[in-house]
Amino acid sequence: MSAKASRLALLAGASILCFSFFVPAYANTPEPEKKAESPEIDLESPSAFLYVGIGSLYTFDPDSRPELRIEYRHNTPFFWKIAPMGGLELATDGTVFANLGLWADFKLSESSPFHLIPSIAAGYYEDGDEKDLGHRLEFRSQIELAYEFKDQSRLSFGLSHISNASTGNKNPGAEAIILAYHFPLGR
Numbered sequence: 001m002s003a004k005a006s007r008l009a010l011l012a013g014a015s016i017l018c019f020s021f022f023v024p025a026y027a028n029t030p031e032p033e034k035k036a037e038s039p040e041i042d043l044e045s046p047s048a049f050l051y052v053g054i055g056s057l058y059t060f061d062p063d064s065r066p067e068l069r070i071e072y073r074h075n076t077p078f079f080w081k082i083a084p085m086g087g088l089e090l091a092t093d094g095t096v097f098a099n100l101g102l103w104a105d106f107k108l109s110e111s112s113p114f115h116l117i118p119s120i121a122a123g124y125y126e127d128g129d130e131k132d133l134g135h136r137l138e139f140r141s142q143i144e145l146a147y148e149f150k151d152q153s154r155l156s157f158g159l160s161h162i163s164n165a166s167t168g169n170k171n172p173g174a175e176a177i178i179l180a181y182h183f184p185l186g187r
Helices: 003-022
Strands: 048-059 063-073 082-091 096-106 113-125 138-146 154-163 175-185
Touching: 048 082, 048 154, 063 175, 082 113, 096 138, 113 154, 138 175
Parallel strands: none
Antiparallel strands: 048 063, 048 175, 063 082, 082 096, 096 113, 113 138, 138 154, 154 175
16 A cells, blocks of 8 residues: 555545534533333443454455454543453454554434444554554554344444555555444443
């Protein structure tokens, strides 16, 4: 990946994060009280999610590899809608990316089961047999579209970019597509 493409991907990730700060805070308005005869069960939000995903690392390269992701996503925001997360990515070529980061959750509308989930993370990257990303410190930006089921579990499709943000001698970057299931933890 060229330096220009890497900078564009980094800029896109940063733009998504910045945009998330300016989305209207309509989700924070209290819901109207439900009528007593309503048969719906009002579940509390889960306190966290266990995110398990499979996908393709180096997606747009000829040497793409299957990958597995496991993340713990805390669901109690410490600022607005932003909450901490930590995870591990493993690819079949031996690539490992252990990271800590931030994520946010935006329901597309009050009646919609769809969520837009941007996240950023930084962490330790160990290159596998195929691709050296130029540094042990790497950054990941990701955007996901998730469908929430009635039990508050979710199925999401995500696109991410990993880059060292030009902190190394080279910065080829890597893209991944991920299909993930979010298991709700605690209530």
